[in-house]
Amino acid sequence: NSGNQVKTSGKALIGGAFSLTDQRGNKVNEKTYPGKFKLIFFGYTYCPDVCPTELQVMSIALDILGKKADRVQPIFITIDPERDTVAQLGDYMSNFHDSFVGLTGTAEEIKVAAKAYRIFYAKAENEKSPKDYLMDHSSIIYLLDKQGNFVKHFNFGVKPEELAAEIGKFL
Numbered sequence: 001n002s003g004n005q006v007k008t009s010g011k012a013l014i015g016g017a018f019s020l021t022d023q024r025g026n027k028v029n030e031k032t033y034p035g036k037f038k039l040i041f042f043g044y045t046y047c048p049d050v051c052p053t054e055l056q057v058m059s060i061a062l063d064i065l066g067k068k069a070d071r072v073q074p075i076f077i078t079i080d081p082e083r084d085t086v087a088q089l090g091d092y093m094s095n096f097h098d099s100f101v102g103l104t105g106t107a108e109e110i111k112v113a114a115k116a117y118r119i120f121y122a123k124a125e126n127e128k129s130p131k132d133y134l135m136d137h138s139s140i141i142y143l144l145d146k147q148g149n150f151v152k153h154f155n156f157g158v159k160p161e162e163l164a165a166e167i168g169k170f171l
Contacts, residue, residue: 014142014150016116020077020103023089028103030148033073037151037170038144042119042137044080045092050139050156051076052095058141059097060160061167068171069099077103079121079137081110117142143167 019029039058043051055076062069074097078084081104084092089102105113114121121137139156141163151170154163 014117014153015144015148018077018109018113018116020105020109020113021086023086023093023102023104025086028101033075033101035071035146036073037071037146037167038142038148039072039074039167040077040117040142040144041075041140042077042079042114042117042121043139044078044135044137045084045088046080047135054139054141054156055096055100057158057160057163059100061163062097062099064160064164065168065171068168069097071171072099072167074100075103076100077110077113079110079114079119080123080135081105081107143170145170 015030017030019027022028041051041054041058043054045051058074062072062074065072076089076093078089084104086104089104093100093102103113104110119138119140121135124134124136126133141154141158143151143153143166145151152166154166
């Protein structure tokens with residue numbers, strides 16, 4: 001019985017409009033980086049493990065791509081706007097590839113961006129120390145084409161060499 005086969009067509013419903021602020025205080029949106037592929041990861045600067053690991057993987061992949069990396073705009077979008085101010089992002093982003101952009105905004109602006117990319121996030125309350133909370137969140141790297149269309153995603157644990165090879169196929 002072939003009635004059980006699932007056929008898909010059309011675009012993945014990932015990506016879309018956002019309005020945020022970069023680590024230099026500039027307002028940006030999904031059209032700010034024309035002519036570039038976008039490599040997007042949602043996380044937060046106080047993340048103890050997953051976020052710095054994934055941003056490092058993205059940085060190494062860009063180094064592997066060399067000059068081709070000029071065609072890619074890596075973007076880190078916080079899911080913790082309460083603590084991830086423009087200044088905090090500026091400090092944090094200096095730990096990664098020079099071309100990285102860190103984006104923050106109001107809680108509502110972050111909610112809109114996360115929804116567009118189907119990102120789950122929630123505060124894990126810490127009753128002993130309310131300011132030292134962690135955030136539960138999706139850990140996915142997205143690749144979008146020059147028009148902002150979803151191309152591919154990479155799950156946590158992707159190796160930098162594999163990420164660079166896959167991105168390189170589209171450049």
